[in-house]
Each structure stands twice: as C-alpha cells, then as structure tokens.
Amino acid sequence: MTYAYLFKYIIIGDTGVGKSCLLLQFTDKRFQPVHDLTIGVEFGARMVNIDGKQIKLQIWDTAGQESFRSITRSYYRGAAGALLVYDITRRETFNHLTSWLEDARQHSSSNMVIMLIGNKSDLESRRDVKREEGEAFAREHGLIFMETSAKTACNVEEAFINTAKEIYRKIQQGLFDVHNEANGIKIGPQQCISTSAGPSTAQRNSGDIESNSGCC
C-alpha cells in the first residue's frame, strides 16, 4: 500500500477517558463497552485521504495513569499529532489537562498539532464539563477542539482526520521539515509514483468531512 506521508499520532489523557475506544472506533469501526485497560502502549494504523493524498496514520495509544507519565513522555518524540482526551462526565479529567499539555509541549516538537477531545458526548445526562469550557480551554492554548463519542462514532472520524488536515496544512506552509523524522512525518516509500492511484477497498475517501460536522 503506497502512501504520500506517514504521520505519527499519540493519544494521551487520564485513564478511563476512552482513548483506546476512540482508536478502536477509528481503526475497526466498532465499540467495546468494556475495553481492556492499556498497560504501556498499544498501536493502531489507518490510511486516510487528505486533498487526494493517501496518508498513513500510525497511532500510539498510551496508558493514562499518572504513574506511567515517565513512560508516556518517551513516546512524544517524533509525534506529528496528539489527541488529548478528557471525559465530559468526569471533571477531574478536564482539570488535569494543563499538566498533560505541559508534558506534551515539553517533550514533543514545537509544531506538533494537538487536538483536544471531550469524549463520551453520548452521556449528555451525566455531563460534568460544558462544551464551552472545552472550547475556551482549546482557544486559550491554541488547540483544535471537538466533542466525540467513541460509542456512537460521532465525530471520531473527524477528530483524527482534522488533525491530519492541520498537519498537512503545516507541511504545505513549510512549517514541518518532512525530511526530519523527529517531526513525526515520513515520506511514503514510493513518493515518486503518483499517490492518487485508485482508492483501495479498505480505505474510504474521507477527505471532505467538514470540521465540527455537529452530530454531537
């Protein structure tokens, strides 16, 4: 499978906010109500299409417990995008965002695109963090923001793809040095061949999704 670029993503945030479920929904299109807890790191991969270019996402899904922070820190290296996830039904997971952000900024390349995600938007009746609060936090810290539901798949696709779009935009603006792998971007193995070759069976063309297409 050829691709124009490979982007490394890292998913971070408190334990139990639904990081692994978001990943599973994105890569396998399914939801596991009781997911195994993640120890260390797990992986996912999927091809997406941005502006007619095939882009491979290599996703690192990390453990959320505070004790594992020192391990997680070593995984920021070489990430082009980060999904910082909190749970809209548990305020403390929102309160911890600052310290996650500090970690992310300190251990990653300065160009890393960060998408703030308020997950579990299907649990409206148990909501503990207002959407506006998430928006305000994102604005204040220069992050992209979305509310998602790994359960209903609402905005999951968009969250991953909008992050890729932003990284791609930065590449086009020359902000990323794509030849330096420390930036989390690799050029595909057959870059000289036109990569707009017919869409493969497994991958769907997901390039044209409007950001914030509000189903949540």
Add this chain to the structure above:
Amino acid sequence: MEYEDKAGAPRKPPSPKQNVRKNLDFEPLSTTALILEDRPANLPAKPAEEAQKHRQQYEEMVVQAKKRELKEARRRKKQLEERCRLEESIGNAALTWNNEVLPHWETVWSSRKVRDLWWQGIPPSVRGKVWSLAIGNELNITHELFDICLARAKERWRSFSAGGPEAESEDAGFSAADREASLELIKLDISRTFPNLCIFQQGGPYHDTLHSILGAYTCYRPDVGYVQGMSFIAAVLILNLDTADAFIAFSNLLNKPCQMAFFRVDHGLMLTYFAAFEVFFEENLPKLFAHFKKNNLTPDIYLIDWIFTLYSKSLPLDLACRVWDVFCRDGEEFLFRTALGLLKLFEDILTKMDFIHVAQFLTRLPDHLPAEELFASIATIQMQSRNRKWAQVLTALQRDSRDVERGSPSLRH
C-alpha cells in the same frame, strides 16, 4: 426456455427406484444420492453406459466419504484418548505433588525431578499451594494483618463515599486527593480486568475479593499504592488461592526486585532490565535483533505489558498460568526468557514485518497459542551470555548505569 417447456409439461409422479440404494449400507447425504436417481419419466432415459458411469462415480464418492468418516472417527478417538491421557497425567502429577513434593517441600523443591515435573505445568488443584510456597512470605504477613489492612481500606471507602475526606495524620505525605484518586481508579479498573471472564465485574463472584485485595494493598503499601497492571496479578492469584493467601502471595510477589522496579515505575531501573534483556536477545536471536534495531522496535514497546501483568493480559489464561509456574521456580529471568521464546516462535513472520505490524502483533498476540510449541521454543533460549548468567548481566548493567549517573541511558555497552 427449454426448461420452461419441460416444466410446463404435465408431470407424472416420480417413480422412486430405491433398489439401487438399498444394497448400500452407507446412507450418503441427500445431494450425493441425487446422482443415482433415475431421470423423471418425461425425460429420455439415461443411456446404459452413462448410468453405469454415474453409478461408478457415486460409489467412488461413497467410498471417499466413508474414508473421511473413518478418519474423523479415528481422530476423535485419538483426541479422546489424548484427553484421557492428559487427565490421567494431571491426576498422577497431582498425586506426586501432594504425596511426594509438598510434604517435603524444603528438601525436594530444587531437585532435578521436581524441577522437571514443574516445567510440565503444575496441576490446577495444587497450583495455588505451590505458588504460595515458591513465592514465600518474606514479609511475614499474617491473616490478621490482612484483616487489619482490609478494615482500614473499608473505612476509607466509607468515608469517601460519605463525602469529604477527613484529614488523617498517619499517612502524611500521601494526600487525601491522591488516595481518593487511587480508590476511584481501582473501581474503574476492576471492571476492566479480564472482562471476558465476567467474574470480576460488578455483581460477579470475585468482584469484592479483587476489590478487597487491591484496597488492602494500598493500605499496606501506601508508598507504592495502586498501579495499573496489579489488578491482573491479583485476579490470577484469586483464581488459585483463598483471599488472605492471595493477598500474602500478592504482596510478596510485588516485593520482588523486578516487580518493585516496574510497579514503582523506576524508569532508570526499567531501562536496565530492558538492556539486560537485549543482551540475551542479541545472543539468542541475532537476526531478529538486528531487524528490531533497524526498525526502532525498542523492548519497552512489548515488554512493559508482558512484565507488568506477568503475561496474564497478553497470553491465554491457562498458558499464562504455566508461565507463572516456571516464573515461581526460576524467578524474574524466566519472564524475559518467555519473551525471547515468544519472539523466537514468531521469528519468521516478525522478520518480514515493518515497525507498526510488529508493534501491533506483539502488543496483541494471537488468541490461539500452542502451549507445547511455546514451551519448546522457550526451552531453546539460553540464558547465558559469554558465560554470564542473567543476574550477573543485570548487576553489571546496574553498576554501569549508576556510574554513568543520569547520562544518556546507554542501552548497550
């Protein structure tokens, strides 16, 4: 069109000629029998040679089918015999463990005969007992101490659920908020521990037991607290031991140097363990080692999960228990030997995979792993590097990393 004509023609009842079938003692599936039916009367009859040919074909099919049946029956019989043999050998092994090993534990446990028996896997009926004896109780934990820790944990749950943590002076240094977070986390994680077994989840038979052991441990060792991965270890112990004995084994197991290094997330020491692992990795599987190096597949990617949960999350439970058996016999080095056995078992396919595929494969091992093949693979792994054993390699690396003192973590020397 032709078919429609025929279908439209007046139908005569089919004349069932069963005589051809009757001389066969084997009754084949209906579709295979169709071939023998005479044509309906409204169609021209089969020419004699064609009928003969069909009959022959049919008989051949029957012979084949019989052969298959027989083979299947033989296979089933063999399987049954194998199971009986296995059950008998488990029964015999249990007798040996009960009559010859357990009563004389101190004197025989390290004998050649017992070690060999041990490698075969401990029968489930004596497993817990053997694990307890092998892990030991260096910490001298009594059932009473467990009760005390549990009572204290329960008090805390009550005070937190009643709202507002009150100040306690005895555990100064561990803030109320930390403790609350840890209690909350235990609750969250119990439901995520072996979710497929459905016995640790809310309402399941072992939910409270798992809760008790983890809660009691955070009171017993507030300096370590609850760390993810512990729930899997406690769960496996609960499946093999009574609650208080499971707690004793749990606390003593976590107190071993390798487990302490990991559960305290002593990153430097963990890196030293990984470095030691890599020494034996290169020694045993040089080709795969080079492939991993080239692709930046560092050991932490797969070892963290394997070591933290002692394989109970990544291997099928019965297989994980067999790994625990020998881990109890050989200590921490067997955890790393098992890792190398796994890598060796899949060496051929791993060598052909790129980074992401290896990473995904190793963090999500196949559901069906052949136990005997895995153990045969582990058996071929040499835990000797240039005449140095695991402990020696590890100590040397520890000394080195202490000398380097916070320099870049040199994974190899």
